Amino acid sequence: MPELPEVETICNAFKKSVTNPVIKEFKIINPKLRWKINNKIPSILKGKRINNISRRAKYIIMDFDDGSIILHLGMTGILRKTSTFPEIFKHDHFMLKLEDDATYIYNDVRKFGSLHWVYDKSKHFLIKNLGVEPLSRLFSKKYLYEKLKNKKTQVKNLIMNQNIVVGIGNIYASEALYDSKIRPNRISSTITISECENLVKSIKKVLSRSIKFGGTSIKDYKTLDGKSGYFKQKLMVYGLEKCQCGEVLIIVKISGRSSFYCAKCQK
DNA sequence: CTGAGATCCTGTCTGC
């Protein structure tokens, strides 16, 4: 479900809403996720203080004195803030209650999300091989070109590869490629240095614009208070039938996932 | 090592 802008939006809202960061109770409702939730987490977290909440790639990370919680929302993960005596719904997986009774519940229909407790997050298998943040200076034309130039995979696959650059999923891959006038099925090694420069610029532009509008809500995505994001209205190709130029958009499957492009605007 | 397809899971929509 959520790509970088959605996770960023949720993470910021979560961080902002925490007033007393000490954990009163952590309760597992249904441990079955992408990986089973460790049943020691409730006792590990009880009484601990959250020092920081941040985003890395599509993960939300809570830091404590002696370790971290790593949360991934998968395709359908939703974090909701709720009342002191919350109603539990179908597909709820865990509840986090803070000292001031602020309560957060994680719901995930498809169970592709995950929750891990780690003592050293930098060494954790989910984190250690992640690529650069797309909105950082590390993500440059030079960096991407080095990654692209010898690869045979289609360029959309490459920019969605979290070991190269993080946070880009199926929507923003199509959007960024449209913005940079590159077809998603181009072989990576055929991308020129100037196209690469445009692609880097487009990725940064599309992601930061979406963050500004609170992310893209197509189906499941909601931020903490149940509200949708507004970037859907700004999409140029994903889920649409026609390009701005009037041409009918083409849908191709790339590694099994729908990819939208305009044959007239993208080369 | 690289790259592509299968896979985990549930809900929704389309076509017969």
Place this chain on the structure above:
DNA sequence: TGCAGACAGGATCTCA
């Protein structure tokens, strides 16, 4: 209505 099949914002695993 019923039912099969396709599809959904992710990413790991498996195999050629």
